[in-house]
Structures are given as structure tokens and as C-alpha cells.
Amino acid sequence: MLSMTSHNLEFSRTGLDFVACGCSSNASYLVRNSSKGVLRRVKYEYGARKWLCFRRDFGSCRVVSTKTPEAFVNVPPPVIELKTESRNSKSVSVKNLFEIVADDLLVLNNNLQSIVGAENPVLMSAAEQIFSAGGKRMRPALVFLVSRATAEFVGLKELTKEHRRLAEIIEMIHTASLIHDDVLDESDMRRGKETVHQLYGTRVAVLAGDFMFAQSSWYLANLENLEVIKLISQVIKDFASGEIKQASSLFDCDVELDEYLIKSYYKTASLIAASTKGAAIFSGVDSEFSEHMYQYGKNLGLSFQVVDDILDFTQSAEQLGKPAGSDLSKGNLTAPVIFALEKAPRLRDIIESEFCETGSLDEAIELVKNCGGIERAQNLAKEKADLAIKSLQCLPQSAFRQALEGMVKYNLERID
């Protein structure tokens, strides 16, 4: 029995105001039975009224953090409609980078909504919780940018439907992994909003994740390209391996940089590398080329993960949209910590105590900052970023190639 904790879903005929929330449905609908917390179907007469759902916290469905200068753009709505001033016109903004594929991203959003929402409105709400929670659609944007950058190269006029489908598959896999990840980490917040399992319960979270993995596998199979099927299946396997790797090395101060990079590859870079390589494959470029795109994606992904790990130390909870220092507090030892452990033996003791003493977490964070852990991690991020830029050399100059380089730089600017 699926029990739904629908704190934020109420149903009334409030009209079209909330259509943008993606929750509208005129099919038979699910009503919370508060006595037993069971989902049931409410049937409609012919000529049914339209039931819309709205969220009590609808106000926060929009852009979440206005303080972060590197405007984490909220998609949906379409990126180009948001007029966010860039604080410094020299700094790269994600919005600018994505503008050249804005239409592609719009189509993607609509398709994703249909794919996920068609099955069941509750799933749609669960997916919407995460789809709209400030996700930048970075991975699909990369697919589109690489597709377009390589398409010109081989004389392809437009994106193929395989390109588009690939991007949808990638974003579904990414979203599904986030939903399950939050269950595995017991995280309550993501990007300033409650996680799916916090809001709807673990079971809806598991089911929503399973459904999206299943959908993406099915679409993947129907792309009928064995190379891409194997590429993406490897990613899904890597995700699971990465989770296991992370879970089994919590609080383990002997974890080395290599191991950290492998885990980061499994959890983050693998998917991005498969996105960029897959896009190249569907453009029909030769294998050397698609290998360069793979390296670009992989190093961008690693750089991205290292930066994320740095920000967990340097940003506030408000900026992060979740508690600061949460990696460390959960025993997940990332680049800054690994570097700091080389310099500060005391840090090892604190970590191995698993922060049982109050204030020890803050002490650990200070130690990491004081002994150069952050700086060395920044170097690592830059090193991977340089490798990514190098891999783009094979592409002819174009606005798309510029944007791909821009992605690398945008990422580094997050830690400037």
C-alpha cells in the first residue's frame, strides 16, 4: 500500500493560475485519504470538471536563490524569459551559455513533462518537485551544445530526434538518481526545497525513481543504437557502484585522491561523459572525435564535482540550498578534506570520532580551510578544467564551441 504524505497538495478548482506548476490534470485524480493515508482514485462524470492541484508554497516554485551571483536559473519556465541581471558582464552566466540552445531546452521540458506526467499525476508532482527545484538542465544543454557543435562539423543541418531523445533520457536518469540519492543520504533539502522523499515519503520516492529509470531504459533501447545503449547502461551501473563505494568508505581517512576521483567519476562525470559522447555519436562523427567529446565531458564532470565539493565548505546553507558542511558531517570525505588530511593529523582524529563531540564539525571545517585544503582542491578543479578545454580543440570554431568552453569557465568561476 502506497501511503502518501501530501503535505503540500490540495485540490480545488482554482483555475489556470497554476498551470505553469505542471500539476494540471483532467484525468481521474488522486485524493489523499487522510484516515489511512492511501491514494485512491476519484472518478469523474462525463464532462468532468478540471481539477487542478496547487501548492501551498507555490510562491517558492520560482527562482529560489537570488543571492547567488551565478544565477542558478530555474527551468521551467523557458530560460530566455528570465531577465536576471548579470552582476558582472565579464563573468560567464549560465543563462548566456544556454541561450543558444534555449529552444531545444524548451522542447525538452515539454517532452519531459508529458513523459513523466502522463502516467500518473502524483508521479508528476513528485518529479515536478525536483524538476522545478532550480535544476539548470546542464546535462541536456551539453547534449544540445555538443550536438550542434558537431553537427556543423559533419554538415548535419538540424538536431536529429535521437539527439533530442538522448537529452531527455539523460535528464531522466539524472533526476531519478537524485531522487534515490536523497533517499540513500536521508537528505531533507535539495536546492532550497524539500526532497521528494521528505515531502511524499520514501515509497513514492523509490517508485518515482524506478519509474524514471525504467522509462529512460525503454527510450534508450528504442534508440536502437548499440553503442549508445552500452554507453548509457554503463553509466547506470556506475551510479550504483558509486553509491556503494561512497557508502562503504564513510569516515575512512585512508581514502586516497584516486579513489575519490573514481567515486566522482562514477557519481557525476560518467553521465556527463556519456552525454557528450552520445551526442557526438548521433552526429555521426568518427570514433576519435567522439572520444575527445567523452574526455571533455569526463573532465568537465570531474571539475564540476570538485567545485561542488569545495562549495560545500565555502558557501552558506542559504547559498547551497541545504545545510553547509553536510558532506563532511556524513563522513563523505571529499577533495578539500583529503588534501587537508595530509597536513593536519588532528583532523583525522576528529573525523574518526565521527564528530561525536559538539563543535567538532566546525573545528574540522576550520582545519580544512586553514591548511590549504581548499586551495589545493581549486588547483585540482582547474587541472581537470584545462584537460576539458584541450579536448575541445578538435572542434571547428563556432558559437557552440565557445559555449562549451564557457561551461568549463562558468564552473570555475563558482569558486572565484
Next chain:
Amino acid sequence: MMSMTCNNLDFSGVGPDFAASWCLYNASFDRFFIRKRYIGGSRGLKNGYGARRWFCFRKDIGNTEPYIEGAAPIPAPVAEVKLGSTTPISLLNLFELVSDDLLTLNNNLQSIVGAENPVLMSAAEQIFSAGGKRMRPALVFLVSRATAEFVGLKNLTKEHRRLGEIIEMIHTASLIHDDVLDESDMRRGKETVHQLYGTRVAVLAGDFMFAQSSWYLANLENLEVIKLISQVIKDFASGEIKQASSLFDCDVGLDEYLTKSYYKTASLIAASTKGAAIFSGVNSDVSEHMYQYGKNLGLSFQVVDDILDFTQSTEQLGKPAGSDLAKGNLTAPVIFALDKVPKLRDIIESEFCESGSVDEAIELVKSCGGIEKAQALAKEKADLAIQSLQCLPPSSFRLALEGMVKYNLKRIE
């Protein structure tokens, strides 16, 4: 952070008695195993060179006995178990023909799942050893062999074997997640994975197995089979959603029930039998017949399961009796009974808020012929399954496939 509730795992140098428990490993000791009762508990017990062998054993290891009559628990190679009478059809006899194949399968599964992480292995072992009959892989092997003879194939191919492993991993992964979704505590008389190890390990173990099977599937490099099995995984998710959103819904019709049963059960079995035929290289007519065989066997199997939920005791079922109904999952016997007994509808729609109402509902279902009509439905599907086997040349394998259908029906005689 994963917290493990290892209620039944103790660690001591107990020796080879428990090797069969599949928990044997001598790698560096994983902190996963230790329940965090206190900070600084056993951590990172890395073994030095020449490590000691750690064994884990289960307090309840004595309990791995058969629950369903005639079904031998596996592991223990099937051929070694000596059942008495030869007249009633027993799964054992049916599986004997492919017992070597099943043995190889068990070993391979152990490597695939256990290699990654011993905790995952324990979680998988909890369910692998919980009386599972390995019915689906057995079907893959039986169809493979039945069709192999047909096309002059001498032996099973490695694709056949891999298909059997993939199918069993998908099945197992779905059971683990299913139990999380249904909040079930018991399966086949043992605690469910999430009950024992926590939801998070259950989710991770299920995800890992789905991921592994997708990867192996992709590397079979057969687009038709890849699409076939991907459809199944999609159907599983759809079936769960369908079931969850129609709980306590007395308007659910027989067709909807059959669709849901197809998604949840028959789809995988149909894909197993068809996939096996594809790898034997038979023509599409034959593989389509194999699909129909699997589908109808699967539907018949599900209907019988649903009948047994009413007619068997908790002890026989290995989980509380009448649990489908209690959770609002309305199956064939109930759907038929609802046609006859309006009172049943009221009770169900009250969601059994009054004590004793589940028992009353069960009685109503039994007394107005719900069971009998469901039995007729099971038989109808079984007949269709047998019919689909006609295209196969007679062989002991074809007989075994027919035997599977009959074995299933006997469960409700």
C-alpha cells in the same frame, strides 16, 4: 550515510559450517556490517596480509525449509534433494532436466552480486535463499533446450545463460523494491531485505541489481531482446503505479486486473520465454508462441497466487494471509465476488476500519463463489499456455514446460 540494522548477522570465526550461507569472504572488512550502536564501534577492520577468514552466520539458518509444497529451496543443487512420491508433479522433477544449468546460474549470480560488496551480497542472499524456486531461469533453460533441439543447436549458448541470470536479477530486484513499496515485513517466511537491513540498503541493492542486469543486457548486443526486456522493466514500474492508484477501488474490472497482473508478473515471464527462443534462432512465429506461453503461464500463476492468499494459512504462505485484501489490492476472487455481494463493496470501501471486517470480507469472498470463478480463470489461461506449446516438437523439455502449467494449477486443488 547508511545505517545498517544487522539484526541477524553475527561475526565470529565459526568455520565452514556456514559456507552455504554465502557470506564467506576474506576481503578487507567492510564497515557496513557493523550497526552503529555507539560511536567508534568496530571500524575499518582491515586485515593484514594473510587475513583471517570472517564468516557470517544467520541465527535463523535452521529455517530455510520449503514453504510451498513440492518446492525445494535453492541453493542446494536441485538434484541432491530426494523427494518421496513420483506421482504428483513436483517442481523438483521438472527442474531436474535443467539442474546443472540452474547450478551454474546460482554460482554466476553469486559472483555478479557478491563481487561488488559483501553487504549487497548479504542483502541479496536474504532473498536469493528465501525459498525462491528459480522458476523464471528454469523456464529460460527449458525453452532454450526445447527450441535448441528444434533448430539443431547442440547446447545452450552463453546468451541463453546470461539471459537466465538477467531475468533472475530483475526479478529479485523487483521483489526487494516491491517489499519496500508494500511495506512488507515477511517474504517466504523470512524477513524482507528492508526489514532486516533498512530501506536504504534495500533501495541500493535493488538499484544495483537493476543496473547490473541492464548492463549485461546491453552487452548481449541483441536489439530485439534489449527492447523486449526494457519493456518489462517499464511494465514493472507501470504495474506498481497502477496497483498503488487503484487500492480499495471496487470498480476495478477484470480487464484492469489482468493488465496489472500482466505488468507485474506475466510480462517478465513472457519476455523470458520469448528471449530464450530468440537466442535459439527460431523463426518469429515460434518465438511469438513462446511469448504467449510465457504470458499465459504468468497470468495463470498470478491468479493462483491471488487465490492462495485467501485459501492458505499464514504459515503456508510465509506471510500474513489475506494481506492483498487488507492492503486494498483487489484481486480476481474479490472482483468476482463483488459481482454477487454488494455488502462486500461497503466493507472494502470502509477500508476495513472496523475490526473483524477483513475476516468478514474473506468469508464473503469464499462463500459466494469468488474462489471457484478465479480457479476457472486460472485454468483458462493455463489451457492457452498449453496450446502455445503445440508448435514445439515433443521432447522431455516440452513435457516439462507443460508440467509447469499443471504444477501451477495443482497448487489450488
